[in-house]
Amino acid sequence: MEAHPILFVAGLLAGAMNAAAGGGSFVTIPAMVFVGLPSVVANASSTVALLPGTLASAWAWRRDFTSFEGIPLRTLVLISLGGGLVGAVLLLVTPQRAFDDILPWLLLAGTLAFAFGRRIGEALRRRVRIGPGVLLGAQVLLSVYAGYFGGGVGIMMMAVWSLLGEVDIKAMSAGRTLLVSAANAVAVLCFALAGPVRWPETLVMLVAAVIGGYFGAVLARRVPAPWLRGFVVAYSTAMTVAFFWRAWA
Incomplete structure (x- = not known):
């Protein structure tokens, strides 16, 4: 029971981060x-716990869904469903010790994607323009990553899409x-279905x-976006260092 207050506070922070800037899985x-x-x-x-918030965000954006470079959004959704399934299965068959190292x-x-993804995408856009085939291939890889882990995957997607050219930020x-x-x-x-979820902790x-x-949505309207992103980068950097220390020590 003593774990529940920690998980509740972490859930509050993660939900606020996802609504304001992203990066909730780092918490x-x-x-x-x-x-x-x-x-x-x-x-x-963690993936289960954060899904309702992600679905709510998708519903809020529903009027702005559109295709990219002539690729139907339905095609990208199907790729994401398939990639997410592959990533989830890969996670389930990864030995615990191996995942601790990964x-x-x-x-x-x-x-790194959260900190530099947009700037890298903007810099590459001035030199590179990709076509629909590359976009589909990238979406396959990113969807597998999303199902396996997913940290920073939204930023990675937007960085890739920016290479198409001038794509509307709302889209x-x-x-x-x-x-x-x-x-x-x-x-x-x-x-x-496979049973690796700890439901009491997850529901909290x-x-x-x-x-x-x-x-978090209320906070995002009042706090400058660079401050929010700076907090997420600082926090995720600290967690990354801590987990490298844990793996090596």
Whole structure:
């Protein structure tokens, strides 16, 4: 029971971060590992806990969904569903010890994507323009990553889409929420059926994340976006360092 207050506070913070800037999984996974859950179980449980907030965001953006470069959004959703399933299955067959070694690198990849993804995308856009085929291939890989871990995947998607050219930011934000939701939803179904989810801890964090998501949206209207992103980068960097220390020590 003593773990529940920690998970509730972590859920509040993660929900607020996702609503305001993103990066909630950088809070939920470390918190679950901290209270004693194995890292694979913590990853799966975190995905379940954060799904309602992601679905709510997708619903809020529903009027802005659009296709990219002539690729129907339905095609990208189907790719995301398939990739999310593959990523979830890969997580379930990854040995616990191996995932303990991989997790710090996943946190590092997510942190770098969150910190520099948009700027890298903007810099590359001035030199590179990709076509629909590359976009589809990238979406396959990103969807698998979303089902397996997912930290920073929304930023990665937007960075790739920016290479198409001048894509409306509202359209990218809407597409990101929908495709991440699709990948996460099928991963959650897989995790629920396969049984690696710790439901008591997950439900505590899920309720807290919904509450935090509401207040995070309110906070996002009052606090400058660079401050919010700076907090997420600082926090995720600290968690990445801590998990590298844990793996090596």
